[in-house]
Amino acid sequence: MTVLCGADALDRPIRWAHVSELEDPTPYLVGEELLLTAGVRFPSDVPAYVAGLVSSGVSAIGFGVEPEFPTVPSSLVEACSEQGMPLLEVPPSTPFLAVSQALGALLAEIAVREQRMLADSQRALTRAATRVRPVESVLTTLAVVLNCRADLVDAASAPEELASLVARVASGTGPRSASAQVGEDHVTLDPVESAVLVVRRSSPLSPAERAVVAVALALLGLLRRDLESERGQIARLAASALLRSQVVGLVNVLGPGPWRVVAGESRADYDVLAQRYGPLVSKAGEEFLALVPANFEVAGPVGVSSPIPAPAPALIPISTSAIDHAAAEASALLARARATGEPAFPASDLSSLVDPTTARAFARRELAPLLGRPELVDTLRAWLGQHGSWDRAAAVLGVHRNSVRHRISHAERLLGRDLGTADARASLWLALTWLD
Template structure:
């Protein structure tokens, strides 16, 4: 392969996208000027060094800043900086030199290293701060782009034609790339976008064989071996999701493809492998460049052994993450569904429509208990959104989804699913697991939980009624806030009083612990609590009063 395959030996990439040298030079307040070398470079970080030979201390991709304190041989110095992989050299004019040494300028031109003149008023710290700020801005743009792509791909996966829709959305998010879903034999099953050149097409087919090599036929000692492998023969391992292995960016193939089937060149037969699944020796993703296109191939999970191929005119930060989301969705969409499960679900719905009880129908769906989830979108829609609801159900692992007219999505999950993770763009309320006969009550508890989640701005709130902690959920958030505003109005404008009262109540009325927590004198705590009691006209020695105030403070 002319480019790189997935490799664990490649150096770790920086956590943020690189910054263009041109973008740094455009910051007029720095006054930087390129005086030698190429016009642009990718800066991954900033390093300052006055070593005569900084080679051992560079990682590669740096903007190396120096004032030339130990600069004696410019040509040797620049050659070492280039050998270490530095992206550019910044030379500070003053206090050592009045101008950039001409020999250093000539050496940078000769070795192809961008040289930037740093004027006396500009500090190296200011340059580093500017680079970090540019990196943060680039990272923010990348995260926003990936988040928008994830939402678009999830919506596409919920369309009636999900596989073509996901491919079309992927090509749009990768700026007009070409995407193809290949079968185990390499035949295109679905495509989207503008096809690449024939050379790129052929290289992409080779990449697909790297991540999905032909499976060797099982062999036995008998001349006419049956097609089914005998007991004890290891079966080919399943392909893991492509998101587990990121494509490398270094040069040269690093991952050895699976050996082709056929007799060994040695005369001694190979030893028989032990029973059990063999470890995966092929990468889950691979990249290449051919015909002016950047190519990538990703192995889909599941038994279909499908491959997603992508060809783009350029490769940007975040492209691999976006493609990984498409791989996960396509893996789910192309996994064969169980016909028996679908038949049982249809039978259950028919019985419900004909008047059967939920307890009678529940066994057909293969679950002893059920968990109800109520979800509200963070950005409330005008009405029900079936596509978003279906995408949420797929993320939670259930096809039993209902989008109400109020924009609330109700999901029914089999078993105890209270440990579900937060879902981006949704606020979730999760009930305790219940038998089928108690589903209506579980729905009420899930509704209360999602209201509590919205009130506390939590992504997920789980029903805690079984633990005796669900009394607060019996009151609507609007009523609770109104009660808190009225009861605490006399002290609401004093943060010191409300903070002291909240801390004092949480520490069970301890003067000393409250003083330590607030970093004030214990007499100050006593004075503030006495002031609260006077303004609220409340007996703070009464446990009922304390409980009522604590509830109000939680909603203030």
């Protein structure tokens, strides 16, 4: 088929190819048709004919030349050109039935492709939900499979242009969602527990892509509930497991002491430690804690506690408070290790010169505007730990680099500090170090 006019509108969707020789076929149209006609009952008022098809949502006209007209009538070409209607010339060698069959095959191919995309996306999202940082991994995977930007926000962290929609979606009850056009982006909003999933991209989501978002919503809802319940239990469960392990004889397994607690998230590290120290390793939720010799060599993003002195004589059980303190210290240091990608040890150098009470007060004063926003605290820690690199911080957090930019910009506004200055970065890094 030859395009006679309307070449700039060939991206319009086609629902089906419909053949009609009526002078006014509009009562029988539903929109998005490729209307095929040979001009058997060619209209006397061609501009009105085309205007009716435009108002009915017809996507394009295909005019079959011969036997009625040897060429496409110039009046039809002129009317379609003036009203922005794509007009195609269908040659005698191409029956209308062939056009319908070709379109049917394309639509079937699209349906199969969308089903495959949905199945592949479901598997990818499910795998993401089992990773170390599952919420961030699910958001990153959703952004990749749909070629979009995906963020979890609340009323306080929502972009200004979406604040009212986010507040309405977050505060409603029952099934609810919203959509909006923001600049050149199509935006959809769906509730996830107390937060809102915001998906934005340059084109609207198809029904299959909306189904992918529904899968992500279900996973994010479960993960956020589980995460909140696990965070409060991790140190207590791990410490209890380590205390129970004393029955195997710590000195026989670890040596005479001193010992340390190591906190981490890597499955590979957990497997190595579990194989080597067995019951002295405990895992709850995303994190694991292990009781190891003080000289145990560590690498990667793990938190390492201060040494725990061995009891004397060795048969006396190690104190509960010593285990609890070491487990809490290692878990707190793990946040710093995530940010830098390197082992985090207890405070030394400058930190060792500062009274702990004074340090904590300084930290809470510096970070006061962010203390109710753990995602901003984590992002600031990762961004500073990676020397202000958007890409490396995004990799540490498992989110899109634009999400890091958005969060750091929001943190900068809340703090009222210029994060481009060395003074602000140094002060905030010390505050984050002393916060826990």
